[in-house]
Amino acid sequence: MSRAWAWLWLALCLLASVARAELAVPPPTSPVIDQASFLTDAERGELEKQLLDFHQRKGSQLAVLIVPAVDPETPFDYGTRVMDSWKLGRKGVDDGALLLIVADSHKTQLLVGRGLEGAIPDIYAKRILQDTLRPLFKQGLRFQGIQAATAQIEGLIDGEKLPEPARQASQGGGWGESWPLLAFFLLIGSGVAGKLFGRLVGSFIIGCLSIGLSVVLGAGVMMALLIGAVAAGLCLALGEHGWQARRQFPAAQLKRLEQQIAESERAHRGQLRFVVESALDWRAAWRGMSARQRALQWFGELRVWDTEENTGVLVYLLLAERRIEIVADRGINRRVAAGEWAGICAEMQRAFAARDHVAGLELGLSRIHEVLLKHAPRDGEPFVNELPDQVVVR
Incomplete structure (x- = not known):
């Protein structure tokens, strides 16, 4: 009997230890x-x-x-x-x-x-x-x-290369997560379509693409149509505005101005570029760029700085604001005071106020020619045309 109790006690101890x-x-x-x-x-x-x-x-x-x-x-x-x-x-x-x-x-x-x-x-x-x-x-x-x-x-x-986590779809489908992508597409696509195809054709193309993309991303039909209309409107607003500048400067008059630029450069060391812009494009407007900052941007993009003697001069006209900016490279700035450029800009603005835009540019070219002839004459040295004479119209 005592052996049985011993075995029972041992079993209880084992069970207790297991439980613990x-x-x-x-x-x-x-x-x-x-x-x-x-x-x-x-x-x-x-x-x-x-x-x-x-x-x-x-x-x-x-x-x-x-x-x-x-x-x-x-x-x-x-x-x-x-x-x-x-x-x-x-x-x-x-x-x-x-x-x-x-x-x-x-x-x-x-x-x-x-x-x-x-x-x-x-x-x-x-x-x-x-x-x-x-x-x-x-x-x-x-x-x-x-x-x-x-x-x-x-x-x-x-630091360990592991599989990417699974992305859970938000409630209501993927549309809620896709609107940032669509907004980015609308802003960039509208500007690009307007630049590549023109405002009217570009607005039609970007409108249709936006409708299709919206449907694919899960938007309803009415929402997709609304987004397409917004995209077309953005293209019309943000697309190329160069038609305004081209209307003010017909091709024949631009050709005449370009010939005058070429003739002027043969008499002095300056290398001239003219830019006429109807309005700031959407990227510049979004950044709050001033006419002077935009002129400096054009100075860099057109490589006006890239001349042998650093004698490039950019004349920038912003039609929407009737602003004139003249940006000269250091080879000219050492010889011409800033006040002379300001005086030329003032004369040109008076001509533009009378809505005689071609005459205003020709007046500006004439005054710049006089200043460069005075401060940076060629003195018989051979002429090398380092920059294009074409007037950029946007």
């Missing part, structure tokens, strides 16, 4: 589970946001579990059971990681899935726990220690 060993694994309701009140609510919330943001960006799952005790198991054994139960990481990738903190015994364990063993080998995990987490815990900086450790883990995972 099987400490319950909490359900994975959050990336941060604190059963030991180790962190404040605010700290736990901030840490949860950090880990969720990382999961959405990278795809890997990093979790923090804080428990009071795991006895008689070791943190490794208990952490292994948690990893098996929670199945952290993506299926087929196994890129999950668990930071286990045993509050009462101040023990920690970092466990990673097979997909992260290359990114976080045992020696790296040990350094994170001993060199980062433990010193901050000793200073009483619990939250800072966990945050620093998880940041290091995230950094190591970021």
Whole structure:
């Protein structure tokens, strides 16, 4: 009888030990589970946001579990059971990681899935726990220690080449996420279509393309038609406005002005370029560019600076604002005072105020010719035409 009681006692002890060993694994309701009140609510919330943001960006799952005790198991054994139960990481990738903190015994364990063993080998995990987490815990900086450790883990995972995370479609379909792409297409496409095909043809083309793209991205029929109309209107507004300038400067008169430019350059060292622009294009207007800034931009784009003696001179007319700007390279600026250029601009503006635009440009060319002949004469040196004489009309 005594032997039977002995066997029963032994069985009860074994059952008790097994029961004690099987400490319950909490359900994975959050990336941060604190059963030991180790962190404040605010700290736990901030840490949860950090880990969720990382999961959405990278795809890997990093979790923090804080428990009071795991006895008689070791943190490794208990952490292994948690990893098996929670199945952290993506299926087929196994890129999950668990930071286990045993509050009462101040023990920690970092466990990673097979997909992260290359990114976080045992020696790296040990350094994170001993060199980062433990010193901050000793200073009483619990939250800072966990945050620093998880940041290091995230950094190591970021350096590992893993599959891209799956992008979840937003509620209501893909249309809600696609409008930035469509807006970009409308702004850029309207300007490009107007430049390539003209405002009328370009507006028709960009309108049809916008309707088709809207339908593909999930917009309804009425919304797609509205977007097409907006795109066509943008093309009309942002497309080429050069017709206004060309109406003011017929081809025959431009040809005459170009001949005068060529004749003028043979008498002095200056190299002249004329630009007539109806209005600032949408890119310049969006940046709030002034007429002077636009003139400097044209000076660079037309390479007026690229002459042997740095004697290029740009005359820029902005019709919409009736502004005249003269930009001269340093080889001319050393010889001509800024006040002389300002006087020429004032004379030209008076002519433009009378709506005699061709006469205004010819007057400006005549005054510039006089100034360059005075300050930068050719003195019989051979003439080399380094810049085109054509007037740019936009």
